[in-house]
Amino acid sequence: MNNIISLDKVSGILVCEAGCILENLDSFLLNEGFIMPLDLGAKGSCQIGGNVSTNAGGLRYVRYGSLHGSILGLEVVQANGTVLDMLGTIRKDSTGYDLKQLFIGSEGSLGIITKVSILTPPRLSSTNLAFLACKDFFSCQKLLSESKRKLGEVLSAFEFLDNQSMDMVLTYLDGVRNPLPPSVHNFYVLIETTGSNETHDKEKLEAFLLHSMESGLISDGVVAQDINQASSFWRIREGITEALMKAGAVYKYDLSLPVEKMYNLVEKMRIRLGQRAKVLGYGHLGDANLHLNISTPEYDDTVLAQIEPFVYEWTSSHRGSISAEHGLGLMKANKIHYSKSPETVELMISIKKLLDPNRILNPYKVLPHSLVQE
Amino acid sequence: MNNIISLDKVSGILVCEAGCILENLDSFLLNEGFIMPLDLGAKGSCQIGGNVSTNAGGLRYVRYGSLHGSILGLEVVQANGTVLDMLGTIRKDSTGYDLKQLFIGSEGSLGIITKVSILTPPRLSSTNLAFLACKDFFSCQKLLSESKRKLGEVLSAFEFLDNQSMDMVLTYLDGVRNPLPPSVHNFYVLIETTGSNETHDKEKLEAFLLHSMESGLISDGVVAQDINQASSFWRIREGITEALMKAGAVYKYDLSLPVEKMYNLVEKMRIRLGQRAKVLGYGHLGDANLHLNISTPEYDDTVLAQIEPFVYEWTSSHRGSISAEHGLGLMKANKIHYSKSPETVELMISIKKLLDPNRILNPYKVLPHSLVQE
Known part of the structure; x- marks a missing residue:
């Protein structure tokens, strides 16, 4: 599952299997005069299928934008075993619903991505x-x-x-x-x-x-x-992130907020926690994406109680996102209501039930399990 | 329904009602130092809600890409009257499924777009x-x-x-x-x-x-x-297009094809039709989007029989799209199979039935009516 299938050298459209490592794809493209439209710290180990499933962001986002714009096609295996061939290799297509979009960022909970077609920008000198x-x-x-x-x-x-x-x-x-x-x-x-x-x-x-x-x-x-x-x-x-891991315990939050309010949260958190923790703010300012990381010598429930749910409530009250580029996974599945309206979550549940009626795909992730099970 | 709601002048995020005319939005932004990421010949009359519903392309696509990348949020009224508030105003959000994508390009057949949040690029000098x-x-x-x-x-x-x-x-x-x-x-x-x-x-x-x-x-x-x-x-x-309307009858095709094969179709069509028609090829070469337009003094079924289904079959055999940027509408709803696999169309039908069980939204459009009715 780590083969490159094709590269159109006029348009820069790359087709590959989902298991290709991001950095390997970037190295391959470099020789051909193109680059991947995304670049992450984890590029040496992360796979393109995972990048697409989690709608990964990263360092080039400010220039090349979201995977919802640069992914041109996907092959997906559904819960019932049906293979969905949506592996288009053209930039524009307005025939019916753009179903591949449903699988970008749904963390494998609606289907398993097996192949990817992606528009890669020219490598500039x-x-x-x-x-x-x-x-x-x-x-x-x-x-x-x-x-x-x-x-x-x-x-x-x-x-x-x-x-x-x-x-x-x-x-x-x-x-x-x-x-x-x-x-x-x-x-x-x-x-x-x-x-x-x-x-x-x-x-x-x-x-x-x-x-x-x-x-x-x-x-x-x-x-x-x-x-x-x-x-x-x-x-x-x-x-x-590496330094934080060496320093001890770390509480990580990946938030999207209006730029002008973004750093207020870091300052508020510092006041809340005082001498008990080091509060770090960094991230992709060009996309208004804050990484709020809180470092303590060891994990401590009383510190956590000071952080959560405050961090989610504050983000929600400023119409921010409680997960800008890292998905919800297991830990935040029950927190989706901080960023999405009840009607929107309800429709997500209906779509999950439609595509995965037996709940076999990545269970307990993304959506509150109690609602999916109803 | 034609009010501008807000503009974030740091990030360029515009929120407006769906009835705003594209050209009016562009003029408003010009004064604020931004531009709309899309520009069409019809800008003086088309509305942003329609642009989003049809996933409009146009002249700036080669630079700013698809609306799937630049639309940040939508408010949508569902068939059952529920208002879906997905009107995010942040660039990055990975909390749950990106449902707004379903409404981009679905031609009003899954819900009615009432408000739009869109990332607008800075106006360059x-x-x-x-x-x-x-x-x-x-x-x-x-x-x-x-x-x-x-x-x-x-x-x-x-x-x-x-x-x-x-x-x-x-x-x-x-x-x-x-x-x-x-x-x-x-x-x-x-x-x-x-x-x-x-x-x-x-x-x-x-x-x-x-x-x-x-x-x-x-x-x-x-x-x-x-x-x-x-x-x-x-x-x-x-x-x-204006010249073609003055010249008589016109058969229009909006196709997406691999660049190197794109013009072959125009030449083949010229050979098929001989002296009976003028065959024009033009379009957005930067996005591999061909407008194939065929002009005759008046509409003639024997000419049409020479054009269709050949044009769709040829496009399909080269894995192209039979509608690059104009949607399927009424006329091409039954032609979706030329560009989409049976499994993909089947899932579209399931989603249509889920969101619009009584088939009241833009009936007969996008998907083959016989399949929706089953």
Whole structure:
């Protein structure tokens, strides 16, 4: 189940089996002049079928968008054993209902994805990465707005981490250093550009950084001079979860919120927990996706009681999503009502019963089990 | 039903009622620094609710992709009167099934869309348009491949028309002239770029055109010097349907096919019909979407018998779509099997019965009526 079936070199449409490792697909495409439209920290082990089933997001989302847009076709095995051939290899198709969409992000609970057809963007020749410091979260937001206009079409990633996340990485990961010493800054932003002309891209990025420095939006910054330095910048952002695992217990929340309210939740959580925990905020700012991670020496139910249900209630009251890119799985199946209306959940249950009447596909996941069983 | 509800000026997320006219939304956004991710010839009269229901494509598709990617939320009234609030205003959400996708492109047959939340891209400052001539369809394809790499991130439209389409426009529309006289070329291509830096964009486009001229991919070409000239170029491409209506009867097919096989169908149709009809090929080459239009002085069943079912059979045998961006409606409901497998159609029927058991929503459309009624 890990074979590449075809690549259309004019359109960039890749067809492969669901067991292909994301990084292997990216390496294959690189030689052919294309890239995968998604990139995750777990790329070395995750499989494309799982990426599609969980509607994975990741670092390239701000540029290439959702899998609901880039997946062109799927082959799915239904609960009754029927194979659904929806493996289209064309960009546009308006014949009947777009059923493949139901299987994107449904975590295997409606059918098992066995083959994937995906639109892959052309590989562009020039990539630049800047590591920047901002004094407050408002400056990060403002920087995002400005970058969408000034960097426009070349912006390919806009990530942020707070000072607490930086501390965690510096403390627990070997060989990592802060590219912007010796000052301590409150927030760090990574801006990546990808384009077809090195000179143009560098000019755009430099003009943007100069302007942002002059206007006070950024307090310091450095542009990676080579691929090794770029990797060392990414290591900081991508190493946060590894550092957290080394630090002890961790409570993880993957939330989507309106940008301007996003960091308020981190600050509120810090006040709630005081000295009992380290509260980290980082994530895909370009997509308004916050990773709120709470680190304690060991798991502690009284800490958990301070976090939940508060974190879900607060997110729900701001019309956010309690799972931006990681699905609901087992642990959050009963929490779906924080993000979805009762009528919507009811229709989900009806569809689950229609496609999997005997409840054999990934049981107890995604939807509240009590409702599915009724 | 034509009110704008909100616009988040950091993220570009627009929420509006379904009756808003597409062009009005685009004008509203223009002042706020954003644009709609879709643009159609019918923009002055079509409504966003209809655009979403029919999964409309159009001119910006090559850049901003499908509505399945850019629609963030919907409010839908179900057949039983229940209002489904799926009006999310966040980019990422992986809580349960993405039910709104079912209503995108289902032509009102599963529910009525009443409100729309959509991600709108930032308005970029620089737009350029080139009108080019190619000697054959292979050169058009090659030009597309090259433009995806060399123009990469600034490419915003790649349209083509054949010589027969140009003739039709020149004959039937007042005040339209061929920008590339006096030679007669076989194919014409419009390439639009949109970016954040006028100087960079012009440099990219000029270098690309020079290279394409030298390598013989294009035989002639002109870049619009101002907005009036750009409009006159677009008038040719967008005026084809109007010219066809003035010419007499027209048989229209909106097909999606692998790029390299796309124009073969036009040539085969010309041979089948001989002197009895004019056969035009044009469309969104960047998305492999062919508009095959056949013009006769008046409607003639013997001509139709030469066209159908051949056109559907040929498309089906090349795994194409018999409706790329116009839906199935009433006329093509019974033709769904040319593009979808029996198992997939069966599941569509089950979903139709689940959501609309009394068959009151847009009856006779999309799916074969005999199957829905069973």
